[in-house]
Amino acid sequence: MSHTHVAGAIHADVSVSGPGWLRRPTDVNALVDGLWSSGVRRRPDGELEVAGVPVTALAAEVGTPAYVFDEADLRERARGFAEAFAGWRVYYAGKSFLSKDVARWVVEEGLYLDVCTGGELAVALAAGIDPARIGFHGNNKSLAELQAALEAGVGRIIVDSFIEIARLAELAAARGVQAPVLVRVTAGVEAHTHEYIATAHEDQKFGFSIVTGDAMRAVEECLGAPGIDLRGIHSHIGSQIFETAGFEVAVRRTIGLLAAIAERTGQILPELDLGGGFGIAYTTLDDPRPTVELAEHLNAMVEAECRSTGLPRPELSIEPGRAISGPAALMLYEVGTVKPVVLAGGGVRTYVSVDGGMSDNIRTALYAAEYSATVANRASDAAPVLCRVVGKHCESGDIVVRDEFLPGDIAPGDLIAVPGAGAYARSMASNYNHVPRPPVVAVADGRWRTLLRRETVDDLLALDMG
Ligand SMILES: Cc1ncc(COP(=O)(O)O)c(C=O)c1O
Numbered sequence: 001m002s003h004t005h006v007a008g009a010i011h012a013d014v015s016v017s018g019p020g021w022l023r024r025p026t027d028v029n030a031l032v033d034g035l036w037s038s039g040v041r042r043r044p045d046g047e048l049e050v051a052g053v054p055v056t057a058l059a060a061e062v063g064t065p066a067y068v069f070d071e072a073d074l075r076e077r078a079r080g081f082a083e084a085f086a087g088w089r090v091y092y093a094g095k096s097f098l099s100k101d102v103a104r105w106v107v108e109e110g111l112y113l114d115v116c117t118g119g120e121l122a123v124a125l126a127a128g129i130d131p132a133r134i135g136f137h138g139n140n141k142s143l144a145e146l147q148a149a150l151e152a153g154v155g156r157i158i159v160d161s162f163i164e165i166a167r168l169a170e171l172a173a174a175r176g177v178q179a180p181v182l183v184r185v186t187a188g189v190e191a192h193t194h195e196y197i198a199t200a201h202e203d204q205k206f207g208f209s210i211v212t213g214d215a216m217r218a219v220e221e222c223l224g225a226p227g228i229d230l231r232g233i234h235s236h237i238g239s240q241i242f243e244t245a246g247f248e249v250a251v252r253r254t255i256g257l258l259a260a261i262a263e264r265t266g267q268i269l270p271e272l273d274l275g276g277g278f279g280i281a282y283t284t285l286d287d288p289r290p291t292v293e294l295a296e297h298l299n300a301m302v303e304a305e306c307r308s309t310g311l312p313r314p315e316l317s318i319e320p321g322r323a324i325s326g327p328a329a330l331m332l333y334e335v336g337t338v339k340p341v342v343l344a345g346g347g348v349r350t351y352v353s354v355d356g357g358m359s360d361n362i363r364t365a366l367y368a369a370e371y372s373a374t375v376a377n378r379a380s381d382a383a384p385v386l387c388r389v390v391g392k393h394c395e396s397g398d399i400v401v402r403d404e405f406l407p408g409d410i411a412p413g414d415l416i417a418v419p420g421a422g423a424y425a426r427s428m429a430s431n432y433n434h435v436p437r438p439p440v441v442a443v444a445d446g447r448w449r450t451l452l453r454r455e456t457v458d459d460l461l462a463l464d465m466g
């Protein structure tokens with residue numbers, strides 16, 4: 001992943017060497033700034049609370065594992081984007097986490113909603129979201145999904161292949177409507193993030209290449225299709241990105257494309273969507289930019305490019321997901337076993353097994369993502385030990401947090417909280433090993449309620465027709 005090193009309050013002393021022994025805490029009870037939602041604090045008795053609700057009460061009532069959203073924090077982040085990007089349309093990327101309540105919260109805070117499958121669209125519509133506020137993505141939307149989007153009257157459909165343009169044009173013409181469309185382009189940016197979550201380099205499945213001329217051809221096909229109302233172009237360079245350099249290149253190339261389109265076709269397309277991808281802090285090594293700063297940078301970049309091409313400022317939009325949902329939730333696990341393992345090079349790594357794992361958060365296994373953790377039900381004076389928090393799955397790569405210092409007296413029954421669990425954890429969860437997916441609860445003003453209930457083994461058995 002992309003990391004900018006900052007010496008954090010805790011992980012500053014690099015005094016222990018050996019595999020994974022990169023950071024040594026000075027205080028395992030402290031909560032590092034920037035990793036936790038605004039309503040998380042350690043109470044005087046040592047226990048964590050979220051928006052006034054102690055984690056032991058949550059664990060007793062909803063069980064573990066559980067995703068715990070801090071509603072006020074998510075709303076603040078959504079509102080922060082709406083305010084910082086005033087004049088832009090800010091689409092919340094529902095792929096990061098979507099439930100009916102979350103869809104309503106972000107829209108109440110002034111946002112739009114990005115969906116990328118018929119399933120996400122169904123949740124948005126069931127939540128009562130105005131279809132005009134919905135953008136529909138996907139590199140392989142089925143006929144049924146395109147029909148559903150037209151039927152609902154979604155605000156934008158972002159097209160991603162020549163085949164899709166033809167399909168959509170035909171479906172829209174058959175219904176006697178014009179589909180409002182953006183063409184997704186690849187700006188040729190090598191974003192500094194994990195290969196699997198970078199999306200603007202040339203050799204991958206998303207978008208039309210600007211350099212090969214495919215983007216221009218796609219625009220011309222859309223302009224020539226009576227069923228399509230081409231509104232503009234769309235670029236998304238990847239996810240968990242900290243540097244603005246990639247966005248700068250994308251802005252230059254997309255506005256350059258808008259200028260080339262104007263020159264070739266005589267049409268100035270009115271809209272430009274710059275996608276999402278704004279990184280968040282999972283550990284003290286991550287140093288994301290404040291939203292206001294991002295907005296200033298992007299506005300300045302757009303102004304500069306418009307000035308140099310002579311184009312009017314387009315109607316702009318972005319699609320943050322992780323930056324809104326990610327820090328707003330923590331994952332709560334219960335420790336089941338603790339196993340110190342002597343390492344070949346000397347030293348000990350303590351494997352702390354929790355009651356979930358790669359089925360509720362695959363990011364560590366899939367992207368070598370880094371997370372942090374703390375013991376949540378109590379404070380401890382015990383000396384810190386290097387731990388690896390692992391799951392209960394039949395897989396040695398089933399790691400939740402690769403390296404974290406936890407108190408040496410950690411024991412079965414302790415609760416572990418992992419911050420930054422709001423994005424791409426529940427939304428990418430699976431039933432591997434027939435483990436039911438955990439519930440998602442939201443806490444606000446000292447009360448909690450369920451957004452998504454816990455699956456049960458009966459839910460899984462009900463799928464089995466044998
Ligand atoms: C087209 C598009 N928009 C928005 C997003 C949201 O990205 P993030 O959650 O990193 O902001 C993604 C995912 O990377 C995406 O593919």
Ligand SMILES: N[C@@H](CCCC[NH3+])C(=O)O
Nearest residue numbers: 095197239240363423424
């Ligand atoms: N799922 C990825 C990001 C991809 C986002 C969708 N384009 C993650 O967890 O980081």
